[in-house]
Amino acid sequence: MYPFLSVLLLGSTALAATIDLPLRKRAVCGPGIGSCAPGLCCSQAGWCGTSPAHCGGSSCQLEYSDSCDTVIPPPGSSTEDVARDQIGSVPYGVRIRQCTEPKTLALTFDDGPYDYTSEMLDLLDDLDVKATFFVQGSRINRPRFDDESTQWPAVLRRMHDAGHHIASHTWTHRNLNQVDSDIQRSEIIHNEMAFRNVFGWIPTYFRAPFLECSVASGCQGLMNALGYHLIDASIDTKDYENNTPALAQIAKDRFLTGILQDPAEGGGHIVLAHDVHQQTVTNLTEFMVGTSLAHGYRLVTVGECLGDPKENWYRDVDGGSTTPTSATTTTTTSSSGPEPTSTFIISPDQTCGGATGYTCQGSAFGNCCSFYGYCGSSPSYCGTGCDNAFGSCLPQSPGISDTTNGLCGEAFQASCANYGDKKCCSPHGYCGNSATHCGVGCQSLFGECN
Template identity: 65%
Template sequence: METSFGPRGSSTEDISRPQLGNVPYGSVITTCTTPGVIALTFDDGPLDYTNDLLDLLDERDVHATFFVAGNNRAKGHIDDSSNPWPAVMRRMYSAGHHIASHTWTHRNLNEVNSTIRRSEMIYNEMAFRNLFGWIPTYMRAPYLECNAASGCLDEMSELGYHVVDQNIDTKDYENDSPALIQISKDRYSAGISSNSDSNQYIVLAHDVHDQTVHNLTAFMIDTAQDRGYRLVTVGECLGDPRENWYRTVSRGRDVTSTESATPTRTVPPTNVSVTTNTATSTATGGLAILVRGQPSEAAVPGTATVDRAKATVEQAVMQTLGRARLPEVTFTTPPTVFVAQVSGHHAETTRQ
């Protein structure tokens, strides 16, 4: 099952977002401004290995930056206390690491419309608010995909985010095995100059991979220190005071295991039918979308993945009804049946 449900509590969309400090907002940042430092960054967590990584960083007295995705990899919401993630997140923050946003469900921000893009950021903010009473001012786009042409950078500026990229990509996601992780070590080692006086780096890795946590990270720490670099957070490497890393907002009640079963409702109920049995059916055996009985211009191809189908229905609903926020769309795909639910209403069809 795919879900677009966000965290519980009110939206953070309308909070004040002053742009404090000297670090640019809505511009891609690829390197530090302070020489002689390396910022290790870890994307996609928290997940199974994150606590082990926190153990290692504690042992080595190193602070890192975590770009957190709130509801990716089928892990559940990071602010849901029926999951282990709230404790991991609080440990991360208490240890002095820099916590930043990596969106809610890890979508490519260049490939979705403005409403979905903003919801990916707002939902993650709501989870951070529920956990800590603050939201981050730093983000990294999934797949490093956030450019001016799509409107993503302008929207990140409007939302008050520093957009962090990297100048060393370990590509650990391609090398997560004992036989391959040396490739990532070699990429890192080759990218780090021996001249620490005039060089500085933002390094991309992922705390969701076994070999990154249990092999690569210790190597990165040792190599950096052997070559005379200080290991710092992204905020520190950009000379940004810690008070600028987060915005304080009104804190919602922490999620309990009971409350988590009732997700936030962000739009009122909307009748949406998805059918192949009308004149609006696609020629490819896909699904036409009817919103309040009227055909949408969009259609779901018969070969579409669930993710692509979900995005298509979401956009059709928003465009037809003029919604300002992401509708709640849930899909299930039994062998011959496609079911779409939007805010409690559903229709189902047998594929032709």
């Protein structure tokens, strides 16, 4: 056969092979092409538009768009001016990979809330386990979590009311090592604003997307400046790679391998999983709980596994100190215990009260000793239940007052009536809105009851 005939036949074969392939348009934005028109977003595939597929999540190309969700904040003022005192013993701005409390294990779930989060909360209720959720503000297939026209604020409030630890996982899940300092900051601040809109506080715990937050990129410096504990993991289940019934065993095996390795310095494990994957909810989580208990681990939140009081997990958005201006001011509503005096030892570790004998007066953590026995300066510490025998407290007027921290009832003479949507005072003296709070035994003099 003549050579030119072979070339002709090969060309014809190649042409025939492409006849049935769908036609593809060229990308219209992105590297080497250019930007979208104002108001449009450049999708990961290089198309301009305004849909969630174009603008949502971390796939919108920032360099070629002016309207990616990343740069669009939630409603309300910025939280940048919130005071960020670094209190407690847990370090700020450095990677924390494991628990410090012996034989504790913290299950953590990233990227929610999403379609399976409510089911996850049901499961954790059934198992009587508290977990930590690293919440992402806006997803490509889910609107921002503070949008009250959606189910997500209610899901998050249920999560918080159940006693789970809620933390930040950025606004749109950008790799913080691959963006500039402005985007790094907006990823944190925008998520804070959404938390503020839902809860009235911002978290102090944070996990970086893809666990990427280096010193060189400036990310860890930003974490320190904004007052965040940077949480990594000692066990990564890789559940996102194994989200089918056939592959779920791989995630289980990774968990089992990790739990069989003793943590350094006698601490415990922090486990990384995701509540946005069905197999994690229906298959993996119950296995992790059962295996942990069988190996003698105590299942707790990240804050608990690091020995951090719950009062330290969140910051008041106004950031202002509520400590009385006089260092010797005390309330007159309680006669229990002696007045604070210089004979008490100033708290060296944030604990206070009768169990330790430490006073908060003059401590580095704040002058108020909370009902739970920790020093601080916000209304949570200085208001309802504050122990004036071991520090200063906000003045209390006679009669029933509004709770400052969710404690309520006859013992505190505090009402839930103006405590957000948690208007029922439970038999045990806690504000909430569940059947446990509002049903049988609800204290009707101190809030609403069903």
